[in-house]
Every structure is written in structure tokens, then in C-alpha cells.
Amino acid sequence: MAIVKKLVLDVLKPHQPNVLEFARTIASASNKCRVRVTVLEVDENTETIQVVVEGGSIDFEAIQSSISELGGSLHSIDEVEVQGKGQDSQGP
Amino acid sequence: MNLLDQVKFLLGITRSSDIVRRYFVVNGFDGALTMLGLIIGFLVSGASDLRVVINVCLGAAIALGMSGLSSAYVSEAAERRRALGKLEEAMITSLQDSAHGEAARGVPLLIALVNGLAPLAISLSILLPLFLDQTGLPLPIPPLYAAIVVALLIIFLLGVFLGRISGVSWLRSGIQTLLVAIVTATLIYVFTANSE
Numbered sequence: 001m002a003i004v005k006k007l008v009l010d011v012l013k014p015h016q017p018n019v020l021e022f023a024r025t026i027a028s029a030s031n032k033c034r035v036r037v038t039v040l041e042v043d044e045n046t047e048t049i050q051v052v053v054e055g056g057s058i059d060f061e062a063i064q065s066s067i068s069e070l071g072g073s074l075h076s077i078d079e080v081e082v083q084g085k086g087q088d089s090q091g092p
Numbered sequence: 093m094n095l096l097d098q099v100k101f102l103l104g105i106t107r108s109s110d111i112v113r114r115y116f117v118v119n120g121f122d123g124a125l126t127m128l129g130l131i132i133g134f135l136v137s138g139a140s141d142l143r144v145v146i147n148v149c150l151g152a153a154i155a156l157g158m159s160g161l162s163s164a165y166v167s168e169a170a171e172r173r174r175a176l177g178k179l180e181e182a183m184i185t186s187l188q189d190s191a192h193g194e195a196a197r198g199v200p201l202l203i204a205l206v207n208g209l210a211p212l213a214i215s216l217s218i219l220l221p222l223f224l225d226q227t228g229l230p231l232p233i234p235p236l237y238a239a240i241v242v243a244l245l246i247i248f249l250l251g252v253f254l255g256r257i258s259g260v261s262w263l264r265s266g267i268q269t270l271l272v273a274i275v276t277a278t279l280i281y282v283f284t285a286n287s288e
Binding site for chain 1: 101104105106107178179182183184185189190
């Protein structure tokens with residue numbers, strides 16, 4: 001089974017919890033992964049953010065569940081990097 | 093996440109921490125002034141039966157607690173439902189299963205508890221000298237006077253608390269609230285003493 005190494009997600013979320021809390025919760029749901037959140041647009045009640053998750057093995061369902069629990073809505077998966085079984089994870 | 097962290101988180105996302113603090117002070121102050129007024133009224137009337145004083149004050153304290161609990165719950169639940177509805181409209185999705193939905197259900201309950209328990213707990217603290225006297229414990233001053241001292245001390249401490257959160261002098265803030273209590277006590281004394 002292929003391992004997900006990187007995800008770039010487009011998410012709509014309420015202002016609260018803020019991006020720091022949001023990133024922390026996603027990071028705790030995805031073991032040993034690096035999470036980067038960028039605010040793309042701010043509206044009256046919501047903000048659009050880009051969530052970049054990189055790591056050894058990303059559990060997409062856990063991340064999606066965290067986003068929903070925090071009141072966020074996953075709009076699109078903009079970029080994916082997966083590694084097939086048997087491929088060298090360190091690269092050339 | 094433990095219960096305290098969960099409460100902090102829910103208060104944070106609904107930005108309700110200041111509301112809880114405000115309700116605690118406002119209704120706590122209500123409880124303290126009501127007990128002060130009742131006790132001064134009993135003193136002026138020359139009430140000798142302490143059981144009557146305790147029952148009347150306890151009745152008022154319970155009523156204040158229930159009033160605070162129910163009024164805050166009804167109003168806050170309506171406010172939170174409205175806020176959640178607006179947010180769901182903006183998100184174009186249901187947030188009932190999210191932290192926002194949980195906050196809309198839990199935060200009114202928490203605010204109601206604070207609003208109800210603050211006057212009840214403060215009233216019971218003021219009545220403590222009366223309870224102690226009933227158990228036969230000797231007090232350095234008569235129990236009604238001791239209750240007045242406790243009431244004034246609690247009112248002063250509420251002022252100190254307000255001073256600390258607003259960043260002004262705690263002493264000045266404490267004296268301000270104490271002055272309110274003294275003016276209240278004077279008014280009660282003047283009106284009840286003249287009506288005899």
C-alpha cells in the first residue's frame with residue numbers, strides 16, 4: 001500500500017480556533033508529521049487556509065476528522081505526494 | 093484533553109471567558125449586597141432568633157442562585173444558537189458535530205453554573221458566622237456583625253479581583269466597591285430605622 005508523504009489541502013474554517021491551535025491539533029492527529037498552515041483569505045466569519053502536511057506516513061482520515069472537529073471544511077486536496085511500497089524513502 | 097483544557101478550549105473558541113468573569117462578579121456582587129441588606133435589616137429590627145435570620149437569608153440565597161442559573165442559561169443558550177447558526181450559514185455546512193456545536197451546547201451550561209453558583213457561594217460564605225454560632229462555636233463578635241464584616245470583606249475582594257483584571261490599582265478598585273457597600277448599608281439603615 002502506498003504511503004502518503006505530503007498533502008496540500010484547501011480548508012475553509014471559522015476564525016476560532018486560530019491557525020496556531022488548528023495546526024497543533026492537526027499535528028497531534030498526524031504522528032511525526034510537519035504541519036504548515038497559511039492563511040489565504042479572511043472573511044467576516046471565516047478564513048480560507050492552506051494546510052501542508054509532510055511526514056513519514058500521513059493518516060489522511062485522521063487529519064480530515066481533526067479538521068471537521070474544529071469546525072473546518074475541506075474544500076479540495078491540491079497536492080499529494082505518495083510513495084509506493086518498496087521505493088526508497090530517502091531518494092537518490 | 094482533560095476537562096479543564098476542554099473547558100478553556102470551548103470558552104476560547106466562543107470567546108466567552110470575559111462573559112464568565114463578568115457574570116461571576118456581577119452576580120457575586122448581587123449576592124453579597126443582598127445578604128448585607130438582609131442582615132442590616134434584621135439588626136435594625138432587633139431580630140433575636142438567629143434561626144429565622146438564617147432561614148430568610150438562605151431562602152434569598154437559593155432564590156438568587158436559581159434565578160442566576162435559569163436566566164443565564166436561557167439567554168446564553170439563545171445567543172449561542174444564534175451565533176452557531178450564523179457560523180453555519182457562513183461555512184455552508186452543519187457544525188453540530190464540531191467543537192463549535194459542542195461549545196454552543198456546553199458553554200451556556202457553564203455560564204449558567206457560574207452565574208448561579210457565584211451568588212449562592214458568596215451568600216453562604218457571608219452566612220458562615222451564623223451557621224458557626226448555631227453549632228455553638230464561640231465568635232469574637234456577635235454573629236450578625238461578623239456576617240457584616242465577612243460581607244464587606246468579600247465585596248472588597250471582588251473589587252480587588254476587578255482591579256487586577258482591568259490592570260488598575262487593586263486597592264483603589266477594592267475601596268470603590270467597598271464604598272458602594274457602605275453607601276448601600278447606610279441607605280438601608282436610614283430607611284429601615286426611620287420606618288420603625
